[in-house]
Amino acid sequence: MTRVLVVEDDTWLADSHGAVLQNAGYEVETIPHPLAVMDAIDAVLPDVIILDVLLGGATAFALLNELQSHSDTQAIPLVLCTNLAEQLAEVQLEAYGVKRILDKTTMHPDDIVAAVKAVAE
Amino acid sequence: MHMDGGDSRYEVTPLIAAAHELKAPLALVRQLALRLEDTHLPKAERQRLLRQTILTTERALRLTSDLTKSARLEDALFTVEPINPEQLCRDIVAELTPLFEAYGREVAIEGRKHPLLLVANRDLLRRILLGFSDNALRYSLPGTAVHMQIKAFKKAGIVRIGVRDYGPALSSDMWRSLQKKLRHAPQTIHARPESSGLGLYIASQFADAMNGRIGAIRHKDGATFYVELQASMQMSLL
Numbered sequence: 001m002t003r004v005l006v007v008e009d010d011t012w013l014a015d016s017h018g019a020v021l022q023n024a025g026y027e028v029e030t031i032p033h034p035l036a037v038m039d040a041i042d043a044v045l046p047d048v049i050i051l052d053v054l055l056g057g058a059t060a061f062a063l064l065n066e067l068q069s070h071s072d073t074q075a076i077p078l079v080l081c082t083n084l085a086e087q088l089a090e091v092q093l094e095a096y097g098v099k100r101i102l103d104k105t106t107m108h109p110d111d112i113v114a115a116v117k118a119v120a121e
Numbered sequence: 122m123h124m125d126g127g128d129s130r131y132e133v134t135p136l137i138a139a140a141h142e143l144k145a146p147l148a149l150v151r152q153l154a155l156r157l158e159d160t161h162l163p164k165a166e167r168q169r170l171l172r173q174t175i176l177t178t179e180r181a182l183r184l185t186s187d188l189t190k191s192a193r194l195e196d197a198l199f200t201v202e203p204i205n206p207e208q209l210c211r212d213i214v215a216e217l218t219p220l221f222e223a224y225g226r227e228v229a230i231e232g233r234k235h236p237l238l239l240v241a242n243r244d245l246l247r248r249i250l251l252g253f254s255d256n257a258l259r260y261s262l263p264g265t266a267v268h269m270q271i272k273a274f275k276k277a278g279i280v281r282i283g284v285r286d287y288g289p290a291l292s293s294d295m296w297r298s299l300q301k302k303l304r305h306a307p308q309t310i311h312a313r314p315e316s317s318g319l320g321l322y323i324a325s326q327f328a329d330a331m332n333g334r335i336g337a338i339r340h341k342d343g344a345t346f347y348v349e350l351q352a353s354m355q356m357s358l359l
């Protein structure tokens with residue numbers, strides 16, 4: 001079963017993403033604080049990471065750098081799910097393993113399933 | 122785009138910061154509403170999503186109301202009066218308890234044996250404390266309680282009301298960034314990790330209007346945001 005790690009500090013949005021992904025048959029873990037992300041990855045290496053950009057305590061960009069610095073995490077496909085989508089360019093983030101950018105303000109809940117399916121294959 | 126998050130090209134006006142701050146609750150409400158369109162949702166799940174939608178809307182409306190108030194501060198006259206901060210905190214706790222419970226957290230007040238009075242405008246002080254509490258809700262860990270604390274500094278003639286949250290410790294970088302936010306207008310969106318500092322900016326304006334000040338204390342397991350106001354001499358005259 002494909003394992004998805006959702007890094008999102010808004011509990012209700014994280015629950016929503018989790019419920020939609022679980023209904024689609026994915027194994028989901030949600031992490032609210034970026035400081036706990038590396039521990040969660042150490043415990044269970046995810047197949048896909050869904051990442052919010054503005055997180056309490058750090059930005060996703062710090063985490064992107066961290067993930068790229070480890071050989072076992074640099075290949076994990078990432079989906080950014082953010083309110084800042086209009087300010088980000090997918091092409092500039094490819095080097096950091098970002099395969100998709102979802103705009104929270106326009107996405108449909110099912111878009112997260114489509115994104116995970118696309119990048120996990 | 123700067124990968125270190127330190128892009129300072131954008132000057133963020135309060136208007137832009139407000140638009141940014143409102144994006145998150147609006148996006149959440151939209152996601153919740155889209156999920157409610159699913160006709161196969163169990164009744165309990167539907168009720169939960171509806172409740173979350175209402176509470177999120179109320180949080181966003183509080184921000185819009187604060188913004189309106191903040192924009193009209195200079196034109197308005199504010200009545201200041203002796204206020205019992207403990208009673209005000211109790212009212213706020215009662216108002217926020219449903220929201221905190223929905224997030225799996227508690228909000229409580231640390232009562233005092235001897236009542237204090239301070240001089241403030243009730244509405245502005247209430248807005249400051251609601252803002253601090255909302256901030257604490259976001260940064261506290263699930264299962265923890267946010268505490269409202271009242272302290273007197275008798276020599277200085279000041280009463281401090283603090284809102285203490287229990288969450289991950291603030292790093293030194295974050296602490297420096299926070300100190301900036303306490304001193305200045307909203308920061309650039311890319312210069313801060315999680316919020317524009319708009320809430321602190323508004324709270325600071327409200328405190329200024331009452332000749333008070335806001336501040337923050339860093340703990341190893343969270344933070345306290347506080348407002349300091351003049352103590353009322355009324356009790357000592359009795």
